[in-house]
Amino acid sequence: MNKNELISDIAGRSGLTKEQAGSALEATLDAITDAMKGGNEVRLLGFGNFSATHRPAKMGRNPQTGAPVEIKAANVPKFKAGKGLKDKLN
Secondary structure (H helix, E strand, O other): OOHHHHHHHHHHHHOOOHHHHHHHHHHHHHHHHHHHHOOOOEEEOOOEEEEEEEEOOEEEEOOOOOOEEEEOOEEEEEEEEOHHHHHHHO
C-alpha cells in the first residue's frame, strides 16, 4: 500500500474527504517526526512506539575497492511494534 492508497483507505473508513484524510495523515506524520527530532518517544498504545536513537560514527570499507570509509554519526528512526499490533497480525 502506498501513501495515496492509505489516504483513500482512511477517507473511506472515516467519512472524511481525501483532502481531509491527507491533511490528517500529514499532520500525524509531522507530529511524530517533530517529537522524534526533539528526542521524545511517541507511544501509541496497542500499535507501537516510535523513537530515534543515535548511531555513532564508525569506520567501514568500500566493498568494491576495500578502501576504508568513514560512516558519519546519525540519528536513526526506530519502531517497536506493540502487543496489540502483533496479536492482530497473528
